[in-house]
Amino acid sequence: MARAYDVRRLPGFGAIALLTFVLLYLPILVLVVFSFNAGSSQSEWDGFSLQWYAAAFANQQVQDVSIRSLWLAAVAAGVATALAVPAALATTRVSRFPGQTMIYALINQPLMVPEIVTGIALLICVAWVKVNTGYTGMGYLVAAHTAFCIPFAYLPIRARLETLDPTLERAASDLYASPVQAFRFITLPLLVPGIAAGFMLGFVISLDTVVITEFVKSAGQDTLPTYMLGQLRRIITPEMNAIATLFLALSLVFVTAFFLITRKRG
């Protein structure tokens, strides 16, 4: 039977939507394609080559900043997740309590404030602490990234907690499990997908953070994004495309994993 009138159809919308998808992917696609260019042009194809990847891997500075970025993301996301789990337990599936709104506001605050404002605020504080303690290590970056990752780690954990059936824990207490045992053997195992998702989100966010890092870092503490930002002012070779492509691939792996983990819930 022919459908006479499709109420979901709006003329031209499909075309604009497909154009949007093309526009969304075209710049990234061009970037990736020219990372494999044999020549040094960003617009004329001279044949396939992996030379720019070889150049990127051989570049000592790129190695240093990449390792620093991964290390920082792992530590910040790990700590943020470890802090977000108890906070989520205390604020989800509980009766309302005084100060709850304030806790929400504090946790979500990094999402609301522009990064540039957080960046210069931290710059001011770090400058002050440095003068008074003389400490110039990675601690500042770890603290800044951890605070920034907390809301991103908190949200998936909270979302997972909300779907948990409280009768399971009640059953555990009926069977004489202590609160600690009930948490260890019932709540925690059920919470693992949320915790994994929270960690991954935090990891990607820390890896992407550029403005806060730019203002907090001391000399010699460049991360991959701040290194790239610095390089963008110079003449760019496809080596930068190669670095960006590898970076994209890494993000893609994490985002896909995040989706697969959170989808199983449904």
Next chain:
Amino acid sequence: MARAPDPDRDRHGWKWLLSAPALVVLVLAASGPLLIVAVYSFLSPGNMGGVAWEPSLEGWFKVFFSRDIFDPENVSWNTANLTVFWRTVWLSIQTTLICAVLGFPTAWFIATRPPHRRALWLFLITIPFWTNLLIRTFAIQELIRGTGMLNTVLLALHVIDEPLQLLYSNFAILLGMAYVFLPLMVLPLYAAMDKLDFRLVEAGYDLYASRWRVLWHVILPLVKPGFVAGSILVFIPSIGAYVTPRVLGGGRTMMLGNLIALQFGQGRNWPLGAALAMLLLILVTVALVVYLRAVNAEDEEKRHG
């Protein structure tokens, strides 16, 4: 109603205890520093950056006004700063509009796919959202630079005779911001359309409304919350943008974020930078309040309507 003494008071202690570690980190490395920015905006600039601990309104004064170097009593508007404010707000509004115009059909397209395909289309919108903003800005920079793909193609097609100078302009910033923030418009719009009751759309057509009238009088009012949420999600990062205008606008075409950064770099005027940062925070807060009011008004309407 007067609040009775909370019988559960001592039972709330554990909630604070469990939240405490996260809150300590947040207060030390996120909220606390913001208060210090507020304080710094009322101090005097130090000689080599930093501040001198003398209270002063000069930082806030310089946000809007400038004094003649030779005659400090001669005060005029700080047109350089005002130009940056205007560019920031205007580019952010334009970015929001472009995202809305492209985002609405895109969200509609996804929402009207068969249910099992929607997840894939949605995933395609989400990927750019989670990939590094700097890399996406870099991709745009490469595309529109003098020797970039866009110029090469246009030259080859004889649309233009010489390369367009697109980089380092308001247009480049606008293009970049619309590109990087577009997913933030599509996602809430899709969420609103996903809940749309298509029987209402059908009813419109049954009553002989044209497609245009149905779109304008039925669909748009129903997905308005998605529009409001999407607009705020695009507008807020736009007025606070730093990376995109820095990469695509160059040194001269600054936005508020870049002007703030400048005061902590070459400008060496921390109180002015702090005051500008507070101004940006106020702009964001106003946008959020407008948003919350719109959401509440919507709820009221539903309750009474």
